[in-house]
Structure formats: C-alpha cells, structure tokens
Amino acid sequence: MNALPEVRAGPGLTPGEPPGAGESDSVAGAGVRFGAEAEAGSRAEAGPELILDTTYLLPIFGVGVGLPRYESLFPRLLETLSVGYNPVSLVEAKWISLGLARDHPDRRDRLLSAYRRGLAAILADERISATELTGPEVEAVADRLLLEFGLADYFDRVIYATAVVGSAALLTEDGELLRLARSPEAPRPREALRWADVPGRLLGD
Secondary structure, three states, X not given: OEOOOEEOOOOOOOOOOOOOOOOOOOOOOOOEEOOOEOXXXXXXXXXXXXXXXXXXXXXXXXXXXXXXXXXXXXHHHHHHOOEEEOOHXXXXXXXXXXXXXXXXXXXXXXXXXXXXXXXXXXHHOOOEEEOOOOOHHHHHHHHHHHHOOOOOOHHHHHHHHHHHHOOOEEEOOOHHHHHHHHOOOOOOOOEEEOHHHHHHHHOOO
C-alpha cells in the first residue's frame, strides 16, 4: 500500500510567484519523497471528524504553502484523527498546478508529474478518506452560502458545506470561511480551525 509522501515544506509557491532557486529537482516546489509504508488505522464509519481545505493537500502535489512544521504535524494529524477531504479539492489542486505550469513553463513537466504522483499517493493511503463529491444536502448548504452570504467560490462552498452536513470540524486558512463559521446566522461546521490550532487543540502538544 502506498503512503502519502513525506513532505518538506516548500517555498510557499502561489500562481504567479516564481519558484525559489533552492528547490529540489525531484519534483517542483515541495521536495516530495515517496515510499514510506502507510500506518493506516481504523476510521469511523460515520465519516471523518475533520475536513481539510485544499491548502493542506497542496504540498503533497509539489506546491509549498509555507505551513510551519507541516512535514512533522501532518502525518500525526492523519494518525490521530479521522481526516477527510472533498474530491473537489483534487480538482482545485490541479487548477493551481496548471496555473503554476502556465506561469513557469520550464517547470511544467515536473509540476504535472508531481500532481500525478501526489494523487496516486492520496488515493492509496487509508489514513485519509474522500467524502462524497456532492449531494442534495451539500448543495442546499452551498446554495445558501451563495444566495444569503455571497460566498462566490464554488470549491469553497462545497468544502465548507461538506463539513456542515457531516457535522465535522473544518481546517482552513480562508478568512471568509472562518468568518462564516463564527456567524450565528450561517450554517456552521462543528468547529472551524486554522493550522496554528493543530498542535495544541488537535494534537495536544
């Protein structure tokens, strides 16, 4: 069984930002290394306790996001909690990789290869699970977020709605989603957290 790759946090690449000169040549951006065996535990049948926003998957696809201690904390998160993601994040991550490839054509092949390798690793690792892409309840919440709260990004709406419908916590760096989660008028996930909350509140460090 393939495991999620070990990840060394990359230089914080975003579309339009040139990669740093010190990147590994193995993949673009995050220096992803493969081959560790998964230590998959049992997962709750009721669904994941924690839904990840796309940000936290990007380093696996070779795109650094500058999250402190990602390479040590992310595997612990997977081993400690029942963690899931909406498959729309895989599509969003590909769009980001394509944007970087467009802006940095000299790194296009490595970016696209890193995405394929990361995708294979995520799909094979039992420590992290995909939710359903969508459904009537998810779309009902997502539509409320659009019509009543003006949340324009469909990817964000579906990811947030997935956490709401599944009564899961949401891990996100998106300020708009965090504000929604604090609004008494909005549909809310069980809890909304940021990466800075992971060591203390989720891992008990």
